[in-house]
Amino acid sequence: MFKASIKAEIxxxxxxxxxAFLDEAKFDLNTDGITTKAIxxxxxxxxxxKLSKAAFESFTCDSAVIAIDLIKLSDVLGMAREGDLIELExxxxxxRLRVSYNGITYTLSLLDPSAIRKEPKIPPLSPPCKVxxxxxxxxxxxxxxEKISDCITxxxxxxxxxxxxxxxxxxxxxxxxKDKLIELTTTQEVKSTFSLDYLDDISxxxxxxxxxxxxxxxxxxxxxxxxxxxxxxxxxxxxxxxxEAE
Amino acid sequence: MFKASIKAEIxxxxxxxxxAFLDEAKFDLNTDGITTKAIxxxxxxxxxxKLSKAAFESFTCDSAVIAIDLIKLSDVLGMAREGDLIELExxxxxxRLRVSYNGITYTLSLLDPSAIRKEPKIPPLSPPCKVxxxxxxxxxxxxxxEKISDCITxxxxxxxxxxxxxxxxxxxxxxxxKDKLIELTTTQEVKSTFSLDYLDDISxxxxxxxxxxxxxxxxxxxxxxxxxxxxxxxxxxxxxxxxEAE
Amino acid sequence: MFKASIKAEIxxxxxxxxxAFLDEAKFDLNTDGITTKAIxxxxxxxxxxKLSKAAFESFTCDSAVIAIDLIKLSDVLGMAREGDLIELExxxxxxRLRVSYNGITYTLSLLDPSAIRKEPKIPPLSPPCKVxxxxxxxxxxxxxxEKISDCITxxxxxxxxxxxxxxxxxxxxxxxxKDKLIELTTTQEVKSTFSLDYLDDISxxxxxxxxxxxxxxxxxxxxxxxxxxxxxxxxxxxxxxxxEAE
Numbered sequence: 018m019f020k021a022s023i024k025a026e027i028x029x030x031x032x033x034x035x036x037a038f039l040d041e042a043k044f045d046l047n048t049d050g051i052t053t054k055a056i057x058x059x060x061x062x063x064x065x066x067k068l069s070k071a072a073f074e075s076f077t078c079d080s081a082v083i084a085i086d087l088i089k090l091s092d093v094l095g096m097a098r099e100g101d102l103i104e105l106e107x108x109x110x111x112x113r114l115r116v117s118y119n120g121i122t123y124t125l126s127l128l129d130p131s132a133i134r135k136e137p138k139i140p141p142l143s144p145p146c147k148v149x150x151x152x153x154x155x156x157x158x159x160x161x162x163e164k165i166s167d168c169i170t171x172x173x174x175x176x177x178x179x180x181x182x183x184x185x186x187x188x189x190x191x192x193x194x195k196d197k198l199i200e201l202t203t204t205q206e207v208k209s210t211f212s213l214d215y216l217d218d219i220s221x222x223x224x225x226x227x228x229x230x231x232x233x234x235x236x237x238x239x240x241x242x243x244x245x246x247x248x249x250x251x252x253x254x255x256x257x258x259x260x261e262a263e
Numbered sequence: 264m265f266k267a268s269i270k271a272e273i274x275x276x277x278x279x280x281x282x283a284f285l286d287e288a289k290f291d292l293n294t295d296g297i298t299t300k301a302i303x304x305x306x307x308x309x310x311x312x313k314l315s316k317a318a319f320e321s322f323t324c325d326s327a328v329i330a331i332d333l334i335k336l337s338d339v340l341g342m343a344r345e346g347d348l349i350e351l352e353x354x355x356x357x358x359r360l361r362v363s364y365n366g367i368t369y370t371l372s373l374l375d376p377s378a379i380r381k382e383p384k385i386p387p388l389s390p391p392c393k394v395x396x397x398x399x400x401x402x403x404x405x406x407x408x409e410k411i412s413d414c415i416t417x418x419x420x421x422x423x424x425x426x427x428x429x430x431x432x433x434x435x436x437x438x439x440x441k442d443k444l445i446e447l448t449t450t451q452e453v454k455s456t457f458s459l460d461y462l463d464d465i466s467x468x469x470x471x472x473x474x475x476x477x478x479x480x481x482x483x484x485x486x487x488x489x490x491x492x493x494x495x496x497x498x499x500x501x502x503x504x505x506x507e508a509e
Numbered sequence: 510m511f512k513a514s515i516k517a518e519i520x521x522x523x524x525x526x527x528x529a530f531l532d533e534a535k536f537d538l539n540t541d542g543i544t545t546k547a548i549x550x551x552x553x554x555x556x557x558x559k560l561s562k563a564a565f566e567s568f569t570c571d572s573a574v575i576a577i578d579l580i581k582l583s584d585v586l587g588m589a590r591e592g593d594l595i596e597l598e599x600x601x602x603x604x605r606l607r608v609s610y611n612g613i614t615y616t617l618s619l620l621d622p623s624a625i626r627k628e629p630k631i632p633p634l635s636p637p638c639k640v641x642x643x644x645x646x647x648x649x650x651x652x653x654x655e656k657i658s659d660c661i662t663x664x665x666x667x668x669x670x671x672x673x674x675x676x677x678x679x680x681x682x683x684x685x686x687k688d689k690l691i692e693l694t695t696t697q698e699v700k701s702t703f704s705l706d707y708l709d710d711i712s713x714x715x716x717x718x719x720x721x722x723x724x725x726x727x728x729x730x731x732x733x734x735x736x737x738x739x740x741x742x743x744x745x746x747x748x749x750x751x752x753e754a755e
Contacts, residue, residue, distance in 0.1 A: 089433070092410050096403065120439075121407045126432035157588065161613045164584050186618035187581070193612075335679070338656050342649065366685075367653045372678035 019046045019083075019107035021076040025097035025118065027246045030225070031068050032094070034245065034252045036087050037218035038062050043133040046081045046107075056136045062215045063136065065253040072249035074102060081107060084128035085114065093123045139255065144232040144240060146203035148178045150193065152243060155180070155231075156224035158191040159216050165189050168259055169216055171233055172208030176201060182213075199228055207233045209258040219254055236260050265292045265329075265353035267322040271343035271364065273492045276471070277314050278340070280491065280498045282333050283464035284308050289379040292327045292353070302382045308461045309382065311499040318495035320348060327353060330374035331360065339369045385501065390478035390486060392449035394424045396439065398489060401426070401477075402470035404437040405462050411435045414505055415462055417479055418454030422447060428459075445474055453479045455504040465500055482506050511538045511570045511599035517589035517610065519738045522717070523560050524586070526737065526744050528579050529710035530554050535625040538573045538599070548628045554707045555628065557745040564741035566594060573599060576620035577606065585615045631747065636724040636732060638695035640670045642685065644735060647672070647723075648716035650683040651708050657681045660751055661708055663725055664700030668693060674705075691720055699725045701750040711746055728752050 035042050038057040045052045050069040056062070070076040097103060097118050104117040108124075116123045162169040162182035166189075169182045178198055181190040195201050219241065223229050226243035233239050241254045281288050284303040291298045296315040302308070316322040343349060343364050350363040354370075362369045408415040408428035412435075415428045424444055427436040441447050465487065469475050472489035479485050487500045527534050530549040537544045542561040548554070562568040589595060589610050596609040600616075608615045654661040654674035661674045670690055673682040687693050711733065715721050718735035725731050733746045 093407075093435075095410070096406060119403070120443075121403065121435060121437045123407070123411070124434040124436075157611070157613065160588060161585075161615070164587070165615070188616040189585075189613060190616075191613045197612075339653075339681075341656070342652060365649070366689075367649065367681060367683045369653070369657070370680040370682075 018109070019078045019081055020105070021078065022074045022102050022104045023072065024074065024099075025094065025101040025103050026099045027072055027250075028103050029091075029094060029097075030222075030245045031066060031072075031250060032087060032091055034066060034222045035064060036091055037064070037222060038215060039064070040088055041084060041086050041128055041133060043082060043084045043130045046078050046083065048078055048080070050076070054136050056134070057215075058134070060137070061212065061257045062219070063139065063255040065255075066250070068246060068250040072246035081109065082130045083107065083114065084130040084133045086125075086128060089125060090116070093125065094118075096121075142232075142238055142240065142255065144207070144234040144237055145205055146173055146201075146207040146233045148173070148201050148203075148231045148233065149199035149228055150178065150231060151199070152220075152223040152226035152229040154191065154193060154197075155229060156220045159213065159220040161189045161191065163213055163217060167213050168210050169213055170208060170210045171231070171239065173201070173203050173206055173233070175206075205235075207235050207237070209233055209236050209239060210261070211239060211256055212259050215256055219256070222252070264355070265324045265327055266351070267324065268320045268348050268350045269318065270320065270345075271340065271347040271349050272345045273318055273496075274349050275337075275340060275343075276468075276491045277312060277318075277496060278333060278337055280312060280468045281310060282337055283310070283468060284461060285310070286334055287330060287332050287374055287379060289328060289330045289376045292324050292329065294324055294326070296322070300382050302380070303461075304380070306383070307458065307503045308465070309385065309501040311501075312496070314492060314496040318492035327355065328376045329353065329360065330376040330379045332371070332374060335371060336362070339371065340364075342367075388478075388484055388486065388501065390453070390480040390483055391451050392419055392447075392453040392479045394419070394447050394449075394477045394479065395445035395474055396424065396477060397445070398466075398469040398472035398475040400437065400439060400443075401475060402466045405459065405466040407435045407437065409459055409463060413459050414456050415459055416454060416456045417477070417485065419447070419449050419452055419479070421452075451481075453481050453483070455479055455482050455485060456507070457485060457502050458505050461502055465502070468498070510601070511573055511575075512597070513568045513570065514566045514594050514596045515564065516566065516591075517586065517593040517595050518591045519564055519742075520595050521583075521586060521589075522714075522737045523558060523564075523742060524579060524583055526558060526714045527556060528583055529556070529714060530707060531556070532580055533576060533578050533620055533625060535574060535576045535622050538570050538575065540570055540572070542568070546628050548626070549707070550626070552629070553704065553749045554711070555631065555747040557747075558742070560738060560742040564738035573601065574622045575599065575606065576622040576625045578617075578620060581617060582608070585617065586610075588613075634724075634730055634732065634747065636699070636726040636729055637697055638665055638693075638699040638725045640665070640693050640695075640723045640725065641691035641720055642670065642723065643691070644712075644715040644718035644721040646683065646685060646689075647721060648712045651705065651712040653681045653683065655705055655709060659705050660702050661705055662700060662702045663723070663731065665693070665695050665698055665725070667698075697727075699727050699729070701725055701728050701731060702753070703731060703748055704751050707748055711748070714744070 042055045052067045054065045106115040112127045114125050158180035165184040166182040176195040179192045230242040239256050288301045298313045300311045347364050352361040358373045360371045404426035411430040412428040422441040425438045476488040534547045544559045546557045593610050598607040604619045606617045650672035657676040658674040668687040671684045722734040731748050
């Protein structure tokens with residue numbers, strides 16, 4: 018069984034982190050909270066979301082695996098305002114999730130968890146560089162890059178972390194020296210390029226986090242980690258680099 | 264002759280109630296005010312609007328019947344702000360209406376009243392159930408229903424008034440027990456289904472009314488009545504039910 | 510060399526005055542400031558912009574002629590907010606302009622000035638009528654005219670300045686008697702008609718000017734002059750009339 022209530026803004030925060038590149042997802046519900054791990058259809062971006070029971074106003078759950086149409090759920094939450102309490106209740110026999118707020122009850126049919134694509138095993142990653150930065154800076158650089166190109170390069174040079182993009186004729190660059198970063202730890206100069214298709218949606222969520230941990234390498238997958246739900250939730254994205262033939 | 268002035272927000276309130284499903288309408292202007300009665304091209308929804316002379320800041324009229332392109336009139340009022348005084352003057356010889364506000368005068372040609380479709384005679388309706396409810400509740404249920412279906416069912420069960428919709432897989436329901444209603448008077452359980460095509464536009468207007476009188480039956484036309492123009496105007500909609508083959 | 514900084518809102522004000530009907534423009538940079546003179550591809554509207562060095566927070570320039578893709582520059586400035594300081598620096602060897610704000614640096618390639626269309630010599634104009642009016646009035650009349658027609662007529666009758674438009678069936682008119690004008694000087698009644706394609710975009714800029722000098726004649730080009738950049742810039746538009754066969 019699963020019965021919980023959560024503030025609308027926290028539910029939306031978690032949901033939006035997934036919708037960045039997923040239409041549907043499988044969730045593990047257990048006594049401690051909710052987790053999901055999913056990869057986008059093109060195998061470029063992976064998300065690992067943990068929402069502890071402390072993120073909820075009330076939470077009663079034994080154990081269940083459910084799969085949800087995220088677009089439909091997000092649509093149904095569209096009329097909820099900040100502070101509204103969203104009540105969730107699983108109808109295991111009917112394979113449905115009841116979502117109620119402000120007196121209106123939606124009964125949504127669930128998807129078959131076995132029909133959701135499994136996340137592939139990811140070999141352990143150990144990027145040599147770690148940057149901690151205000152998420153708003155990442156968002157600004159991504160928006161600027163979009164005016165010029167369809168990809169963005171993140172890298173370090175000495176004690177500077179930079180985000181840059183180059184189009185056929187124009188360039189854009191945001192340089193953040195160590196004093197503008199929360200932390201910069203690196204054993205070598207790194208540089209990897211990522212598709213803005215993914216970074217655009219992801220950076221909208223990242224923008225709200227005051228501390229984003231970015232782990233980078235040379236033409237290597239990037240990790241981005243940050244807290245949601247007032248510290249009661251964790252998001253980790255892994256994004257594959259775009260490797261151009263030289 | 265007809266010469267009047269009215270606050271922009273009241274004129275828009277009356278106009279929007281008609282534009283919900285009409286592009287043009289015929290108006291009876293007389294010494295007491297303005298009335299119009301019209302039916303949509305598909306014969307599904309009828310509106311009866313009465314705007315008493317007290318709704319106007321000034322009102323001088325003997326008697327006239329005019330027909331107006333509502334879309335054009337609404338467009339011309341688009342730059343008016345709350346509190347602006349709209350001045351109206353009929354040029355009977357030129358078949359034109361002068362609409363002035365903020366120093367700008369629009370001279371709009373009128374339509375030929377005989378070219379406007381006549382409203383059919385409606386047999387007298389006596390729905391067995393009467394609900395009085397805050398219009399905002401109706402609007403919320405309609406918006407929720409639209410996420411799931413293209414029609415909405417209104418009904419009563421015991422002392423509860425409900426609005427619900429069902430799609431192929433999902434459902435949504437708003438239940439209002441008697442204590443959440445202003446009034447509920449019913450001699451039997453009732454239930455009728457209506458197209459959201461009509462209810463969507465109508466409920467935008469209903470939403471602003473703190474008291475909407477809904478009269479309902481079993482697969483029977485619904486009446487919705489409410490006041491506009493600070494109590495100086497009356498709107499009554501009659502909406503035909505959608506009757507599904509069973 | 511050219512190196513300058515300017516408040517975002519002033520840079521946008523100047524840029525928008527050009528973008529009203531131009532995609533690219535040639536700029537004369539000199540020790541006193543920046544000037545540009547350009548005509549739209551259809552030869553209907555001309556703009557003459559002067560931005561003195563006093564409009565800038567800092568300004569160092571000897572002499573240069575550069576050509577800029579205005580749409581791209583405007584796009585790049587899209588994330589700047591009121592009060593942001595825009596830093597500009599010309600890289601003459603690389604034929605590039607560096608635009609920086611909030612830590613982000615864009616490097617934009619310049620166009621070849623010789624590829625930009627030259628403005629034709631304009632014979633000296635001496636319209637017989639001069640009106641000084643609040644720019645917001647002009648904007649209001651243009652917006653009202655657009656609901657009815659694709660052109661607008663400006664003229665005087667006695668001591669009244671009017672803006673009017675007529676469609677097939679409807680008319681709209683804004684009359685401004687001398688007491689509602691800042692100045693009206695005329696030796697004869699004048700009347701000229703202009704395409705709203707041009708007046709729409711131009712009037713958005715005009716709207717912000719509390720004093721616009723309009724010079725008019727009979728089926729004669731119109732001049733519109735106003736200050737920008739807190740008085741440190743001048744815009745002059747010349748717009749050709751639309752002359753209908755009678």
